Amino acid sequence: MLRFDPFRDLDRLTEQMLGVPAGSARAPRFMPMDLYRSGDHYVVHADLPGIDPGSVDVSVDSGTLTIRAERSARTEQSVQWLASERFTGSFMRQLSLGEGVDADRIAATYENGVLTVTIPIAEKAKPRRIEVEVRTEQNVVPGSAEQAQVTTG
Template sequence: MLRFDPFRDFDAMTRELLGTQAGTARAPRFMPMDLFKAGDHYVLHADLPGVDPGSVDVNVDNGTLTLKAQRSVPSDEGVQWIASERFAGTYMRQISLGDGVDTSRISATYENGVLSVTLPVAEKAKPRRIEVSSLSSGQKSIEPDTSTVDAESES
């Protein structure tokens, strides 16, 4: 049975230009993620469906958070591929962290194909209230010491 596929020629041309063939390992193009702030921490969720949890690597170096994961390629011996659209290989994403993240307290979990990374806000970056005092409340004001200025101008 022959079916008309209007994209067959386009797909063939793309495979030739990019050097990909059906049934071969294709490098993942991206790692979709969400990043949001909740209270005193940031939360990053990255989609990694089908990734072996043991291959997930999260590290931080010099203010850069690096997420890596490996998705294995199934053996294609004796297999005739009809369609091969799922990416296999290494996924990697890097995110620059500002000074406002406490890198020593970063934690990560991987469940149901989603990597969750918690990035706590550093104490120095948290908002704080600054007490404003009034001079009329009995506090002494600091006056410049003019005695040394007068003594220097006399000499």
């Protein structure tokens, strides 16, 4: 008697892509994120669904922003896995920060499985307008052509 298993092809594909048997703990390959500039700050949104907020660590060292998080493996020993596609283990992402950011004011929040890191732009790196001084008096240098015309004219 043949038994139909709709997940067999999915498991085989998972094994080929990840190089590990389906249903076993796998090391995460990536942490999906968006990065954009909004006004005077940069924003990072990193997807970390199912992550314990206590395991999330955001740090800055020597111009590198590091995001770490961990998802623990499920411990049910008496279950028969039909599909196991969620990565477990440690996630890490690093971003190089330019000199134009204010590393002391970086803030992070975690809500609904999304970590948001706000990176302010340093005051010295913000564009600024330079005031143009307008002079109304003409300075005449003695012995110049303008002075010669005034005295001879």
